[in-house]
Structure formats: C-alpha cells, structure tokens
Amino acid sequence: MKLFKSSAALKSRVMKDTMLAVRMHGYGGPEVLRFEEALRPKPGVGEILVRVHAAGVNPIDWKIREGYLKQAVEYALPLIPGWDYSGVVEATGPGSDRFEEGDEVFGRSDITLDGSYAEYMVVKETDAAFKPRSVDHVHAAAVPLAALTAWQSLFDASQLENGQSVLIHAAAGGVGHFAVQLAKWCGAHVIGTGSAANQEFLRELGVDEPVDYQATRFEDVAHDVDIVLDTMGGDTQKRSWNVLKKGGILVSIVNPPSQHEAETNGVRQAFVRGQSNSSQLAEIANLVDNAELMAVVETVLPLSEARRAQELSQAGHTRGKIVLLVI
Numbered sequence: 001m002k003l004f005k006s007s008a009a010l011k012s013r014v015m016k017d018t019m020l021a022v023r024m025h026g027y028g029g030p031e032v033l034r035f036e037e038a039l040r041p042k043p044g045v046g047e048i049l050v051r052v053h054a055a056g057v058n059p060i061d062w063k064i065r066e067g068y069l070k071q072a073v074e075y076a077l078p079l080i081p082g083w084d085y086s087g088v089v090e091a092t093g094p095g096s097d098r099f100e101e102g103d104e105v106f107g108r109s110d111i112t113l114d115g116s117y118a119e120y121m122v123v124k125e126t127d128a129a130f131k132p133r134s135v136d137h138v139h140a141a142a143v144p145l146a147a148l149t150a151w152q153s154l155f156d157a158s159q160l161e162n163g164q165s166v167l168i169h170a171a172a173g174g175v176g177h178f179a180v181q182l183a184k185w186c187g188a189h190v191i192g193t194g195s196a197a198n199q200e201f202l203r204e205l206g207v208d209e210p211v212d213y214q215a216t217r218f219e220d221v222a223h224d225v226d227i228v229l230d231t232m233g234g235d236t237q238k239r240s241w242n243v244l245k246k247g248g249i250l251v252s253i254v255n256p257p258s259q260h261e262a263e264t265n266g267v268r269q270a271f272v273r274g275q276s277n278s279s280q281l282a283e284i285a286n287l288v289d290n291a292e293l294m295a296v297v298e299t300v301l302p303l304s305e306a307r308r309a310q311e312l313s314q315a316g317h318t319r320g321k322i323v324l325l326v327i
C-alpha cells in the first residue's frame with residue numbers, strides 16, 4: 001500500500017508535523033474509521049506528548065463510534081479513538097514536570113479528547129503513570145481502563161474486604177478478568193460467569209466457582225453474596241438482586257441500578273463510571289510487577305486493522321483484551 005500520496009506529504013512527515021492515525025469521520029459502523037495521516041499534536045500546559053507503542057481496545061471505543069455518547073459529549077470530528085495507551089514520553093509541555101523525555105508511561109486518557117489509535121498522543125501528565133517494567137507495551141496498554149474500572153468498582157464503590165464473596169459477571173472479559181484477580185488478591189471468594197469455552201480460563205484466573213451461563217442459572221449457584229459486579233446490565237442485572245445478602249451491594253458499570261429495587265431487597269446499589277487515577281494506576285502497575293495481576297491479551301493487531309479490532313470487541317466475546325500494536 002502506498003502510504004504517502006505526494007512528495008509534499010512525505011516531506012511533512014519527515015519534518016515531523018504529521019503522524020499516522022486512525023480517525024473516526026462520523027458516527028456509524030467500522031467503515032467510518034480511516035487509517036490516514038493527521039497532524040501530530042503538541043503538548044500544552046501540564047501535558048505530555050507520548051510516542052504510542054500500543055493502544056488498548058475497549059467497548060467504549062466502538063460505543064463512541066456508534067454514537068452512544070453523542071448527546072452527552074460534543075466530539076470534535078474527525079476523532080482519534082482509543083483511550084488506553086502505553087508508550088514513551090517524547091516531549092513535555094510547559095509546567096509539566098512529573099515525567100521526562102524517554103520515560104515509559106501508560107494510562108487511560110480523557111475520553112472526550114483524541115486518543116491512542118495514533119503514533120503520538122497528548123495526555124494530561126496527571127492521567128499517566130510509569131509503565132510496569134516487567135511487561136511489554138502491548139500488555140501494559142491492555143491494563144488501565146479495565147483494571148481501574150475493576151479497582152474502583154470493588155474497592156471504592158463496594159469496599160471489598162478479605163473473606164467476602166463476590167459474583168463477577170462476564171468474568172472472562174476485559175473488566176471481569178482484572179476484577180477476578182483483584183478480588184482474589186484481596187482474599188475474596190469469587191463466583192464468575194462465562195460461557196462453556198471459558199470455564200477452564202476462569203479457573204486459571206482464580207475463580208472459585210465458575211458458572212457456565214449457557215447451562216446454569218447463576219442464581220442457582222450464588223446465594224447471599226456481599227457484592228455483585230454487573231458488567232452486563234439488562235436481565236442479568238435484574239436477576240442479580242436476589243443473590244445478594246441483606247446489606248450487600250450491586251455495583252454496575254453498564255446501567256445505573258434502581259434505588260427502588262435496592263431498597264425493596266434491603267441492599268445497596270452503585271453505578272461506577274471509571275475515572276483516570278494515577279495513584280491507583282501506580283498501585284496497579286506494582287501488582288503487575290509483583291506478578292499479582294496480569295493482563296491476558298487475546299488478540300494483537302496492527303494499528304491499520306483498527307476496524308477489525310473494534311468488530312471483534314463489538315462481537316462481545318473477547319477473552320481478556322484486544323490491543324493494537326502501533327510500533
């Protein structure tokens with residue numbers, strides 16, 4: 001494939017004011033994504049320019065492409081999707097002193113701004129942390145958004161404690177596979193749902209009682225649990241109220257649960273909208289370096305295949321994570 005259409009385009013890239021990126025030119029199917037040249041961003045006050053090595057793919061990437069957040073966020077199109085990254089600091093903006101050129105960093109960036117499906121991205125230095133040293137960029141880029149969401153659901157919203165029981169839905173998915181490992185690290189008893197094909201994987205992750213949701217109703221296995229982590233919404237959320245013990249908590253990352261239902265069942269509810277948090281990310285990086293947490297990366301694709309990566313994510317059966325390799 002010819003990347004540069006003219007000698008002017010080649011000169012521009014040599015002069016380093018452009019980069020290759022995947023950009024979304026409208027809302028719709030994967031066809032609105034184009035792999036093309038774009039202007040290289042410049043870091044502003046408190047920001048760093050990251051040379052992206054790998055970009056983690058999350059369901060929010062295709063949801064934004066489909067227009068799910070159109071009413072809530074006025075996106076400037078074309079938009080570079082992807083909000084998980086791992087890479088190297090190329091430059092620092094004015095007043096930015098947490099990192100130096102050459103530092104290896106990773107993080108989850110602001111989903112209202114251009115993201116990581118690109119050779120370069122600008123992030124707030126407060127959204128970045130040092131990349132875990134023991135893993136490559138692909139495995140680092142798989143971590144931030146999903147692991148932070150699992151952390152904030154289990155530890156901030158639910159205050160999970162040693163000895164408690166947790167039901168984790170879609171335990172083999174991006175958020176689920178981190179939630180299982182974090183809950184086991186904390187000393188919890190874990191029940192996790194997944195299809196027949198993922199039962200052995202769930203055991204390897206540490207799930208005490210894997211439930212094949214195609215063969216068994218989870219309500220027949222889970223009783224009196226302290227916490228349900230709902231990653232599915234809909235009918236799964238509705239059926240989850242009954243498995244909680246009095247005073248337990250249903251925490252969803254998909255649909256805000258009903259306060260009325262919570263009161264009727266004598267339990268609590270919370271909705272978690274994951275946030276960037278560099279100190280939690282640093283703790284997560286330590287867990288990775290201490291081999292207490294790992295990202296399972298099912299699929300690695302080149303940046304040019306971002307459409308395919310989003311199609312795979314949208315199919316809803318990712319085991320662990322999908323990552324785009326940028327360099």
Ligand SMILES: NC(=O)c1ccc[n+]([C@@H]2O[C@H](COP(=O)([O-])OP(=O)(O)OC[C@H]3O[C@@H](n4cnc5c(N)ncnc54)[C@H](OP(=O)(O)O)[C@@H]3O)[C@@H](O)[C@H]2O)c1
Pocket residue numbers: 058059060063145146149169170171172173174175176193194195196197198213231232252253254272273274275313316317318319320
């Ligand atoms: N609020 C937030 O901040 C936040 C943050 C992250 C994600 N989310 C949302 O949370 C959801 C999960 O995210 P994710 O990244 O974990 O997604 P994901 O990686 O795409 O989840 C895929 C997993 O879902 C499992 N699954 C599919 N249908 C299932 C069912 N009926 N019961 C149990 N498991 C089932 C699949 O297992 P099988 O192949 O075995 O079926 C697969 O392993 C998405 O809707 C995402 O947008 C919200």
